[in-house]
Amino acid sequence: MAETGKLSHTAALILHAIAVGYRYGFSIMESTGLPSGTVYPALRRLEAEGLIRSQWEAEAIAEKEQRPPRKYYKTTAAARPVLEASRSRYPLLAALTAPAEEKERV
Template sequence: MLRNRALGAATVAILKATQDGHRFGLDMMEATDLPSGTVYPTLARMEARAYVESEWEGVRDAKAAGRPRRRYYRVTAEGARALSEALERLGVLAGAPPRAATQG
């Protein structure tokens, strides 16, 4: 079932927030109620594992908005698979039937 080692709660929360459209660090902090000391190191680890990819916002866009540049993240196919497996595992641990048993 799990091709990757089990993901921690912070990783699952941040991957889910990113997949749901929260694309930069501060936005993820607000969506997950996790501190910057958790969000940014977790993002770095997820990027190293190819669960997310990042790209810096253009200087002009940030300057026009009157703020520092943002680093935008998006979930990769590998990250989406890892998140799906983690959510399924969490459901099983919580007593929900596995998805395969509820389909069909």
């Protein structure tokens, strides 16, 4: 597991995006502005470190919306202290992953 506060800026940004509600790969890419070649490897590392867990959505939901199933990510209890330390280390994280309506005010 990652040491508290020792995440890279990219990993911290992705972890924070998941914590505030951007839960699948493409939504994380949209909220952070990071490319898929950065986001997906980081998601695999964060999951291997026990900071997030993933689950595929029900295929019926994807079929109803006529798209491929999405893999959703959620932070774990182990992520809480890491998130707190990362917010201290990278104070702009909240502004970078704020919902669009909040970004307009920043």
